[in-house]
Amino acid sequence: MEERVIEFANVLRRNGVRVSLAENMDAFRALKSLGIADPLLFRHALRATLIKRGSDIQPFEELFDFFFLGIGQAIDALDRRVMAELGLSPAEFQQMLERIERLLKEMDGDLSDLTRALLTANRGELERLLREAAQREGESGLNDGFRFTPYTRMGARLGLDRVQSDIERFKAMLRMLGGAGEELQNVLRFLDERMRDLNRLLRQVIQQEQRKRGVEPRDSGQRSSLADKSFAFYTEDDIRRMNDAVARLAQRLKNRLSVRRKKAVRGRFNVKETLRSNLQYGGVPFHIQLDRRKKTKPQVMILCDISDSVLNASRFMLQFVYSVQDLYAKVRSFVFVSDLGEVTKLFEEHDINHAVETALKGDVIDVFSHSNFGRAFEIFYRNYFSAVNRKTTVLIIGDGRNNYNRPSDWVLREIQQKAKQLIWLNPESRMTWGVGDSEMPRYGPYCDVAEECRSINQLDKVVDLIAP
Numbered sequence: 001m002e003e004r005v006i007e008f009a010n011v012l013r014r015n016g017v018r019v020s021l022a023e024n025m026d027a028f029r030a031l032k033s034l035g036i037a038d039p040l041l042f043r044h045a046l047r048a049t050l051i052k053r054g055s056d057i058q059p060f061e062e063l064f065d066f067f068f069l070g071i072g073q074a075i076d077a078l079d080r081r082v083m084a085e086l087g088l089s090p091a092e093f094q095q096m097l098e099r100i101e102r103l104l105k106e107m108d109g110d111l112s113d114l115t116r117a118l119l120t121a122n123r124g125e126l127e128r129l130l131r132e133a134a135q136r137e138g139e140s141g142l143n144d145g146f147r148f149t150p151y152t153r154m155g156a157r158l159g160l161d162r163v164q165s166d167i168e169r170f171k172a173m174l175r176m177l178g179g180a181g182e183e184l185q186n187v188l189r190f191l192d193e194r195m196r197d198l199n200r201l202l203r204q205v206i207q208q209e210q211r212k213r214g215v216e217p218r219d220s221g222q223r224s225s226l227a228d229k230s231f232a233f234y235t236e237d238d239i240r241r242m243n244d245a246v247a248r249l250a251q252r253l254k255n256r257l258s259v260r261r262k263k264a265v266r267g268r269f270n271v272k273e274t275l276r277s278n279l280q281y282g283g284v285p286f287h288i289q290l291d292r293r294k295k296t297k298p299q300v301m302i303l304c305d306i307s308d309s310v311l312n313a314s315r316f317m318l319q320f321v322y323s324v325q326d327l328y329a330k331v332r333s334f335v336f337v338s339d340l341g342e343v344t345k346l347f348e349e350h351d352i353n354h355a356v357e358t359a360l361k362g363d364v365i366d367v368f369s370h371s372n373f374g375r376a377f378e379i380f381y382r383n384y385f386s387a388v389n390r391k392t393t394v395l396i397i398g399d400g401r402n403n404y405n406r407p408s409d410w411v412l413r414e415i416q417q418k419a420k421q422l423i424w425l426n427p428e429s430r431m432t433w434g435v436g437d438s439e440m441p442r443y444g445p446y447c448d449v450a451e452e453c454r455s456i457n458q459l460d461k462v463v464d465l466i467a468p
Contacts, residue, residue, distance in 0.1 A: 005031070008064075009050060017056045023049055075123050078197045085193065086186050096187060097121050107173060112159055115166040118194055130205050133157045152432070154202060163198065164370065167191050192368040199308035231313040231427055231454060242316060243353070245456050250323035252460070298391045298420060299330045303380065305398030306335045306360050307371045313427035313453070317397045318356050320459070322347050329391070334384070335359050336376035338369040342384070371401055373439065374408035381411045385418075392419045397453075399428045400440040407439045412446035422446065425453035425462065 005027050009019045026049040036042050043064060051060050083093045101120045104111060117125035133154050155161075171191055174184060277287050302321050304314035318333060325331040325347075332344045341364040346355040362368070388394065394415050416422045424447045426433065426440065433440035444450045451462045 005046070008046070012050065012056075012060065017051070017059055018053075019050050023052075026050075075126060075201065078201065079121055082190060082193050082197070086189060088186070096183075096190065100187065100190075103174070103177075104170070107170060111166050112162050114158055114198075115163045118163065118198055119167070119170070119191070129158065130201065134205050154206060158202070160198070160202075164195060167195055195368055196308065231310070231316060239312065239315070242319070246316065246319045246323055249456065249460060250320060254324065254327070298328060298393055299332075299389070300325075300328050300393050300395060301332045301334070301384070301388065302395045302397070303334045303336060303340070303376070305337070305371065305373070305396075306365075306367060307337045307399075310397070310399050310427045311360065313425075314397050315356055315360060316456075316459070317395075317425070318343075318359065319352060321395070322352050322355075332384075332387070333359075334380065335364060336373075336379075337365060337367055338372035338375050339365040340376040340379040341365040370403045370405075372405045373398065373400060373402045373443075374406040377408045377411035381414065385411075385414065388415060388418050390418070390420055394419045394422045396422070396424045396447075397427070398424075399426055399438070400424075400433070400443055401428075401437050402439045404437050407442050409439070409442040409446060412443055416446045416448065421448040423448060424450040425459070426450065427454050428452070429454070 006024060009024055009027075012019050027046055030045040030049050031042070034041055034045050046064070047057070047060055051057060079093070083090065086093070088096065097120055104116060104119065113125065114129050116122070117129060136157060171188060174187060274288055300321065302317065304318055306314050314335070321331060321333070331347075332342065333347065334340055334342050343355070343359040343364055346358055346364075349355075350358070358364070360367070412422065424443065428438070430452045432438060433444070440450070449462070451458075453459050453462060
């Protein structure tokens with residue numbers, strides 16, 4: 001425990017809290033007398049010995065929760081949420097876990113430690129695996145030239161692809177065995193939710209480790225930090241503040257277009273018509289001719305990848321596009337992971353927040369499948385390509401990671417030839433395009449614009465690309 005207290009004291013120092021060696025010793029003596037059995041007494045002992053300024057109390061409380069309770073509490077919260085969604089009591093939930101554990105023993109092939117811990121809700125083992133991965137990330141994550149995001153690196157260390165494969169094999173075995181209908185459906189729903197829970201948990205661990213290293217500022221620069229922060233690492237509080245950011249960015253775009261349209265009303269100088277109409281004066285421009293052709297509103301079709309790795313970026317773009325939809329003649333939106341579904345009616349019938357949450361939570365398409373851009377593009381071509389015309393801007397938001405499936409880049413070639421423009425905004429660093437299962441080198445040549453877009457500030461720089 002002394003090592004953990006020393007590590008916690010270092011975390012406090014990295015976040016601007018002054019802790020001396022003498023205060024460390026005071027903490028050791030206090031814990032020796034009081035013990036660590038009572039969690040509340042443990043917290044109070046550390047606060048009394050390590051904190052000496054009133055202004056440091058709030059950061060102490062926040063960092064204590066992150067450091068000592070963060071992962072464990074997150075795991076407990078996920079279990080409670082799953083029980084509530086399945087309508088199971090704690091006893092029924094435990095019975096289901098025991099049945100899953102028995103079935104896992106019958107499964108052919110080895111399961112990863114992470115898969116077994118995840119599916120049997122083994123909190124201790126799950127927490128150990130996540131902490132070990134987080135520690136390795138802290139030790140070596142900054143030494144790879146920033147070619148990969150922390151999520152990508154930790155996902156590789158934990159073997160998320162193997163976990164997904166294990167779960168799919170287990171689901172196939174369950175379907176073969178059959179069983180009671182409702183019970184089987186509950187187990188299948190639990191398995192789908194569990195993979196999504198793991199992705200949520202991984203993001204929370206990354207945020208916790210970043211906070212421990214003092215990466216996130218705690219000062220009044222919170223708004224600017226949100227603008228620079230990668231969508232991938234938005235917290236729940238960031239997502240709530242996202243609405244304000246969307247509104248500000250949308251208003252900025254509308255203001256730019258207002259100025260542009262005022263100039264258009266006056267008309268642009270038409271060189272050819274001016275010369276032609278002034279031939280009788282020897283080419284001297286006595287009569288200036290202006291081009292006052294009315295500009296028609298374009299159409300927009302937006303395709304959003306809503307897999308976990310880019311979920312927040314897609315959430316932001318859906319909100320943004322619908323905040324400025326009055327600037328366009330028509331806006332049609334689609335979401336995809338492997339399947340593709342249209343969500344335009346959701347936004348016509350519901351307020352924006354409800355529509356976005358419904359689109360992203362899995363009511364429209366299966367959000368738990370492996371990403372398959374090629375399949376989604378083929379579905380779009382088969383069902384919706386006829387709606388694309390010379391007034392259509394097609395906007396794709398996604399990382400282009402296709403799990404080594406058929407890329408179907410020919411669909412983008414057909415779209416580019418028929419549409420006004422094809423724009424791809426990628427929430428991954430450009431340095432990772434083409435690395436691993438990324439198909440961006442195949443997709444990029446068929447896009448009029450392909451830009452990295454990982455934060456609000458980056459989106460602000462490319463917002464004119466989607467302006468009418």
